[in-house]
Amino acid sequence: MIKKAYFFLLASVLVVSLALTGCSKGAENESGSGKVIKFMHLWPAGSSKQHHMIVEEIIKEFESEHPGVRVEVEVLENEQYKNKIKVLSSSNKLPDVGFTWAAGYLKPFAKGNLFAPLDDVLQDGLKDDFVKGTTEAYAVDGKTYGLPLELNIAPIYYNKKIFKENNLEVPKTYEEFQHVVKTLESKGISPIALGNKDAWTGSLWYMYLADRIGGPKVLNQAIDRSGSFENPALVSAAEEIQKLVKANAFNKGFNGLSNDEAKSEFLNGKAGMYLMGTWELPNFTTNEEIPQDFRDQSGYFKFPTVKDGKGDIDSWVGGPGVGLFVAQNSEVKEESKKFVKFFIEKWGEQSVTKAGVIPATKVDTDKLDLPKLYIDVLNDLNQASNITLFADVQMSPSVAETHLNLIQSLYGNEIKPKDYAKQHETALKNEEN
Amino acid sequence: MNQVMANKKVIFLYVAPALLLVLVLVYIPIVLTGYYGLMKWDGIGEMEFIGLKNYKDLIQDHLFWDSVYHSFLLALFSALSLIGYLMISIILAGNIKGADLLRKIYLIPMLLASVVIAQLWMKIYHPSNGILNHILMKLGVVDPPSWLADPRFTLFAIIIPVIWQYAGFYILIYYAALKNIPEEIVEAAKIDGATPFQIATRIKLPLIKSVIIVTIVLAVVGSLKYFDLIYIMTGGGPNGASEVMASYMYNQAFKGFNFGYASAVGFFLLLICLVATYLIRKLAATGQDTPS
Numbered sequence: 104m105i106k107k108a109y110f111f112l113l114a115s116v117l118v119v120s121l122a123l124t125g126c127s128k129g130a131e132n133e134s135g136s137g138k139v140i141k142f143m144h145l146w147p148a149g150s151s152k153q154h155h156m157i158v159e160e161i162i163k164e165f166e167s168e169h170p171g172v173r174v175e176v177e178v179l180e181n182e183q184y185k186n187k188i189k190v191l192s193s194s195n196k197l198p199d200v201g202f203t204w205a206a207g208y209l210k211p212f213a214k215g216n217l218f219a220p221l222d223d224v225l226q227d228g229l230k231d232d233f234v235k236g237t238t239e240a241y242a243v244d245g246k247t248y249g250l251p252l253e254l255n256i257a258p259i260y261y262n263k264k265i266f267k268e269n270n271l272e273v274p275k276t277y278e279e280f281q282h283v284v285k286t287l288e289s290k291g292i293s294p295i296a297l298g299n300k301d302a303w304t305g306s307l308w309y310m311y312l313a314d315r316i317g318g319p320k321v322l323n324q325a326i327d328r329s330g331s332f333e334n335p336a337l338v339s340a341a342e343e344i345q346k347l348v349k350a351n352a353f354n355k356g357f358n359g360l361s362n363d364e365a366k367s368e369f370l371n372g373k374a375g376m377y378l379m380g381t382w383e384l385p386n387f388t389t390n391e392e393i394p395q396d397f398r399d400q401s402g403y404f405k406f407p408t409v410k411d412g413k414g415d416i417d418s419w420v421g422g423p424g425v426g427l428f429v430a431q432n433s434e435v436k437e438e439s440k441k442f443v444k445f446f447i448e449k450w451g452e453q454s455v456t457k458a459g460v461i462p463a464t465k466v467d468t469d470k471l472d473l474p475k476l477y478i479d480v481l482n483d484l485n486q487a488s489n490i491t492l493f494a495d496v497q498m499s500p501s502v503a504e505t506h507l508n509l510i511q512s513l514y515g516n517e518i519k520p521k522d523y524a525k526q527h528e529t530a531l532k533n534e535e536n
Numbered sequence: 537m538n539q540v541m542a543n544k545k546v547i548f549l550y551v552a553p554a555l556l557l558v559l560v561l562v563y564i565p566i567v568l569t570g571y572y573g574l575m576k577w578d579g580i581g582e583m584e585f586i587g588l589k590n591y592k593d594l595i596q597d598h599l600f601w602d603s604v605y606h607s608f609l610l611a612l613f614s615a616l617s618l619i620g621y622l623m624i625s626i627i628l629a630g631n632i633k634g635a636d637l638l639r640k641i642y643l644i645p646m647l648l649a650s651v652v653i654a655q656l657w658m659k660i661y662h663p664s665n666g667i668l669n670h671i672l673m674k675l676g677v678v679d680p681p682s683w684l685a686d687p688r689f690t691l692f693a694i695i696i697p698v699i700w701q702y703a704g705f706y707i708l709i710y711y712a713a714l715k716n717i718p719e720e721i722v723e724a725a726k727i728d729g730a731t732p733f734q735i736a737t738r739i740k741l742p743l744i745k746s747v748i749i750v751t752i753v754l755a756v757v758g759s760l761k762y763f764d765l766i767y768i769m770t771g772g773g774p775n776g777a778s779e780v781m782a783s784y785m786y787n788q789a790f791k792g793f794n795f796g797y798a799s800a801v802g803f804f805l806l807l808i809c810l811v812a813t814y815l816i817r818k819l820a821a822t823g824q825d826t827p828s
Contacts, residue, residue: 186790193579193795211793215581300684300773356663356682358774359690364662373664500578501792512775515687 137171138435140442141198144176145184145425153458161449165442172438192217199433200442202425203249205240206492207499212428213243219429219436220246224444232451234484237423237463240492249426250447251463252454255380256421256480256490257307258403260387265292265375273402275416277315277409284352287375293354295347296374298365300358302507303495305514307378308347310420310494311406312340318413319489325527326497328535332527336413341513341520348514358515370397378406380421381480385459388474403476405483415488422492423463498531505530566806572799579795590800599776600801603784604808606691610698610780611759611812617699618706618751625710626736639711643704650701654768657697658684684770687777694778698765702758706751713747714740749820756816757809781805 142162146154155178162174177198179187184202191197197217203209212218225238225247234254241249261273266283269290274280287294299305313322317336324330325337347353354365354374362379369377370386370393386393387401405416427446429439451464456471461480468481495503509526512518518526573590575583594600624642628635645653660668663682672680683693717740725735741748763782766772772779772787779787781801789798 189579189790211578211580215578217580300771302773354664356685359661359663359682359684359686359770499793501794504787504792508773508775511773515685515774517687517775 137173138438140172140174140200140435140439142174142176142442143184143188143198143201144178145181145202147178147180150180151458154454154460157450157453157457160453161446164449165445168445169438169441172435172442174442195432197430197432199430199435199439201428201430203241203428204425204496205249205251205423206496207503208496209241209248209428210243210499213246213248217431218248219431219433219440220248221250221429221440221443222247224250224440227444229444229447232447232464234463234465236490240423240496241426249428250443251423251426252447252450252460253382253424254421254461254463254484255382255424256419256484256487257311257378257380258419258480258483259406260369260377260379260383260401260403262369262372262375262400263402264400265372273404274407277407277412280407281350283375284347284350288351293368293374294352294376295354296365296369296377297353297357298360298362299353299511299514300360301362302510303493304362304365304379305344305357305510306494306507307420309340309344309510309513310491311378312343312409313337314418314420314489314491315406315409315414316340316343316412319418319491322491322494323497326494326531328531332531333524337527338520338524341523344513345516345520348516353514358511372397380424381461382424384461384476384480388476389459403479417483417486418489418491419483419487420493421490422496426463499534502530502534569799569802569806572796573803575796575799577796578793579789580793583796586796590797591804593797594800594804599779600781600784602776603772603779603781606778607760607762607780607782609691610695610762611756613695614699614702614755614759615752617703618748618755621703621706622710622741622748625707625714626740628707629711629714630732639707642707645701646704646708648701650764651768653697653701654765657693657765658769661693685774687774690770690774690778694766694769697769698759698762701765702755706755709747709751710744713744717743745820749816752820753813753816756812760809760812761805781808 144158146158148155158176162176166172166174188197188201188203192212192215195217203212203218209218229250230238233251237251237254238247241247241251265271265287266273269286269292271283271286272279274283284294297304297308310322313336316339317334321330321334321336325332325334354360354368357365365374366377366379366383366386368374387398387403390398405419408414408416427443429436429443433439447464451462451466454460454462455466455473455477459477461477461484466481468478473481495506498506506527509518509523513520513523572583574585574587576586576589577583628639648656660666661683663669663680663685666683668683669680681689683689721739721743722735725739730738761782762780763786766778766780766783767786770778772783776784782805785798785801785805788794788801792798
């Protein structure tokens, strides 16, 4: 009998000890005095060194100015970050402060009551710091759920050396642009570097053509349902894309190449032009890893105007990038809001000089020593007649999926422009119900 | 010791930790997936019960059926490739020179992470700088295809590295099984005048039949739920040309925010895998001599 009891004891010790090893960790987190803000961001020290350093500094400053508050950081790379946020939110365990994207991405979080409205932070003097129209992209039903850190527009970068060697001028009209494409193509140089595996890259070209042909409103109206996607301007923009594809305007195999692969073709001088957001500016100015030669010979121009089109040359595709949110169920909401405000204020000063990010807050170009390309971009931003938010950000996630797939088949010549527009219209309509 | 093992409670106690893990990590999620499949849910907000609507949509969703078709193509080619592995293994097990070295070489892809394999093959397939198109152009092909961008080739361009990736694994299994065949049986066959081909097909294959069935199940089920290389190399694109069931499920859940629908896809995938396993076992059993 004693023997039996002994074995029972042994067995239960085994089981219990196994179970206990799992719990040993959790307890120690609570030990620090004061409050802890959990903060998740997506700039790892490796791939986004400068960004990471600025964030670290801001956190340090914040902690020294707010004794008793500690910021606990978790860093994940972009795609992983998105997945983790998704998983955390389905179990309602979001970090106190984290990164979000605008419009379509943000909407389910706002509707699901996971993000806290930040209008009080905005009213607290922060509102005037932002460039007009940037915080609006984070508003759902009149409340602002995120405060943007970046503002990007997408110019066409070009290789000055290649242009010069082929006696080409910066195109102002679409005809001139087509001439550039034709000339480069005949010389065996890829006119445009495009990595359309990611599809949003191809969407940029489409959005610009839609803007230049039909004016800045058509696409927005098709998406917010005050208009239709079967608008003739949106169909003819799709036709123009296929004409460009037929003219071999894009590098070979673009539908299977990632944006990074396409970018490296441009950076290696194998392609003449590259349409991309201003987040790439460091590669053309300050990034020491890119040869000085190349950086000196790169410039940018505005997307040319189309004859008889309604869009003007100062209208841009772009919009705010990542923004900060505060979780609705956070136990340290007040502190988190303070942290967000502090972050935005500090970020604006440092991001442009140190990391080459164009912040969503206003920048005084006179005071700062910046490379010329930056000053040009900032000036162009001031003159911008309109900024159309990236289509895949404007749309809800599931319509954006459809849009990106359709973009790929449009470029791949697998779909007629009419059907392309029609399928968009159906997807948007289904969403309405 | 026997006394302990005879006690049901002790047995339960010993099994409990593993059972708990399997329950929490495998069976409960399966049940939950089935449950979510009945919901309209973006993964964030409130769930809304919609009954079998997700499954009805699934049946009409041609993108989904395309992905099912692609999954089955992958499974078919994986299963066919087993014939090749089997032949290689028979040759290797026949004590040829350098068999040991070759066996190790075949194993290398298995040691590489999927991400590495994907990067490697993406370099090979690169439309302008890739080694494959380089060779084709040297051979006089004027305009070699862009393998990962052209919907006619994309799926096959991915199936090849998948098959390559698992070659070592199956060869290892077959090799071990063949080495287990008693030498005397082969000797006896030789003395009776059997040719090497006869020895392979009449003696070796029947003896490792159970292993072959296991590998077929592994290959088919593994292909049906295959995900990694496709996710990295094309993400299912261009426009769904290389979408398989698992990548479709992922895209629906994490890119399209349709958790309910993605759960329905996942549940369907589970059913298909179960049916496939059952069918293969059934087919294999009919070939077997009924024990008298």
